[in-house]
Amino acid sequence: MNRPADRYPTRGDLVLVLNCGSSSIKFALFDAGQDPLPRQPAWNGKVHGIGGPSPTYGETGIEPAPVALDPERPYLSALQRIREGVVARLGGRRLAAIAHRVVHGGSRYFAPTRVDAAVLADLEGYIPLAPLHQPFALEAIAILLRERPDIPQAACFDTGFHHTLPDVEKLLPLPWDCWQRGLRRYGFHGLSYEYMATALPERHGDLARGRVVVAHLGSGASLCAMQGLRSVATTMGFSALDGLMMGTRTGALDPGALLYLMEIEKLSLEQVGQMLYHRSGLLGVSGISSEPRVVVRHEGDPGETGERARLALELYVRRIVREIGALAAVLGGLDLLVFTAGVGEHNAFVRERVCRDLAFLGLALDQGANAVDAPIISSDASRVRVGVEPTNEEWVAARDALRALG
Structure with missing residues (x-):
């Protein structure tokens, strides 16, 4: 990162992808010297626990280890640690671009966009719509604009x-x-769904161009109905709180409940925000964890602990099933259901319970394939194909940045 970058990315250069959250930065370095761009990064990893008492730094194939970050400027310090790793891997080549996953592009930004001071100021206006991610991605962009203005940066939008x-x-x-002022349903997890639009035809052929629902189930979760590989409906809306029940977020909620909490129980706006984003979902109902694989271990516990664990997972699955049913209605049927992201890719029991409750649509699982997270987990008797497809948001961001800046 010490060589000047006075031109847009060209083949032979490298592109760095940063995916910034409130307490972590995922990073990936892609080799643009190959055509097509490799799906797997040349190097990647994560700084975790930024701003907390015990931050860690981990690279591909290396166990995360404690890392010392400046407590006064932890985000800047974390970026500097990543920068050191990038410098060590340049090998005489040039870092030609930095791509950022930016959650919200509002009603103005859809395509990947080079970020300058004016664009950054626009994007700051969307912070209230995505407070868990937007401010931290923009902080990283601002730091790099200041520290390395010679390296072009591209924002790749989850709403796009x-x-x-x-x-x-x-x-x-x-x-x-309200519509005229920009209050509308935007949809999120777009980089993940954009990857599905590339990967699913490769695995499923023309079936992927039909009536498809993709379930992006992670700490945040949403569904996307796709037809002709394009988004036609999705569960997240104006903000990343909408739709499915998530790890710590409510998903769709009767707004009357919020009015009650504020008017009758006198919760402040800040307290309600904390509840909706950080204390609800699986964690809030179960009282155990935001992770389904942890909650499921307590379903057999006696007393209230077991009951809350069972109810939490039942509600979690019910909300997924209800929304898949709604999207199937919008599509006029269902040809392909695909699970992706951390929970979707690795929690066989969640997939099994969802598909069990969707049997009325003709879904039938191959239990052996499901148990090993196989690419196709439906049985031959299933009228709907069911798949598991690892997502690759970082590759999409790198590819789109090269296209936008090239």
């Missing part, structure tokens, strides 16, 4: 893939002037 949603899916049932 859903630009194809019809207006009836974007519209909120609020007064019309």
